[in-house]
Amino acid sequence: MTKRRLSQIIRELFQGTIGVSALCLSLSFAAAPAQAAGHSDGDLRVYMFGHSLMDNGTEPYSIHYWMNQLSRSDTTTFRFAGQYGFLLQHVESLPPVAQWGRPGSPSFWNSDTSSFAAANFNAVLITPSNFAQWQPPTVADANGSPVSLTLELIDWVNAQERDGVDIYIYENWPDMAGYVANESFPPSEDEFAAYNAYTLGAFSDWWAEYFTELSSARPDLNITSIPVGPTIAKLLTETTLLSEIPVTDLYIDNAPHGQPTIYFLASLITYAGLYDKMPPENFDVPALVHPIVKQNYKDIVRFVAAELDVQ
Structure with a gap:
């Protein structure tokens, strides 16, 4: 199947x-992504409700930076805007603002001079925190649950975009602190193996339930889940394509925020999910990314394409 x-x-x-x-x-x-329309026509105008596992503060440490670079070597157009926060913060700060954007990856929307609706976004990318997975996504506190808060964002966005908007869930990667002795960094080989097993096990199950609840609540909308963290974990555990890369060249701490290489890998998966196509095979991987990725790039993008069932 x-x-x-x-x-x-x-x-x-x-x-x-x-x-x-x-x-x-x-x-x-x-868990598998929903069958959304995708943007294989190459025109993507995406707003990102994100946090530091999408953008950690500088160009090579963000997925939108790498998405820009990838689109420039392909037949696609990538335009974006985004902001920092967890789900509750995003809901409480509506309407959104154009908080992200730098010279190498500029925001196309200025929230000081134009409304969200006027920007005519055709896609929205949402990610919860990576430390909420200890209880089901439907469990609420006084402020709501991950599911209810996400539905608030989806409903607000859908009300703004009368021409329709596709919703994408960015499945991030889990907090690593609980898998390393004394919450230190880096993990041992066994600790890193346990961490990746969790990513592909209970953590992935949480996202499957989260996606199912969202799809059930809004069956008439295009909602797609992009398995970023699990796909990186599979590249690390089910292939040898990244096996020569030290963990300290992938992550910088136990949160774990990534090195540029992790954000690059995350952007490949996000690219495949958003555009419904394989990332460009002819992309010239720059020196900011670990040379092993450049060496194995074509095999990596083919693996990603197979995981996301795109061509």
């Missing part, structure tokens, strides 16, 4: 067209 067929089954379930037996079948698989 392909990821797109699994996504179709899940969507049809929520619309009441197939039975419970198919639900049991679909839930026996790992």
Whole structure:
């Protein structure tokens, strides 16, 4: 069963067209992205409700920087704006602002002079925190649950964009502190293995439930989950494509914020998810990224494309 067929089954379930037996079948698989329209036409105007696992403060430490570089070597157009925060902060600060953007990756929207609706975004990328996964995404505190807060963002955005907007969930990677002795850094080989196993296990299960709840609540919207953290973990554990890279060349702390290489890998996965196509195979990987990635680049993007079921 392909990821797109699994996504179709899940969507049809929520619309009441197939039975419970198919639900049991679909839930026996790992989380998969919904079948959204994608932006393979090459025109992407995306707003990012993010935090430091999307943008850690400088150009090579952000996915939008690398998305810009990738689009320039492809037939796509990438325009973006975004802001920092966790879900509650994003909800409480509506309407959004254009907080991100630098010379190498400029924001195309100025929130001081133009409304969100006037920017005509056709995609929104949302990510929760990476330390909320210790309890189900439907469990609420006084401010709401990850699911309810995300639905507030989705509903607000959908009300602004009358022509429709696709919603993308950026599945990040988990907090590493609990997997290293005394919350130190870097992890030992065994600790890093346990961390990646968690990313592909209970952490990924949380995202599957989160996505299912969102899709169930808003079955008429295009909602896609992009498995960024799990795909990086698979590259690290199921292939040898990154095995020569020291963990300290991937992450800088136990949060874990990434080195430029991690944000580059995350951008490849995000690119495939947003554009519904393989990242450009002819991209000239710069020296800011670990040379092993440059050496194995074509195989990496082919692995990513296979994981996200795109061509």
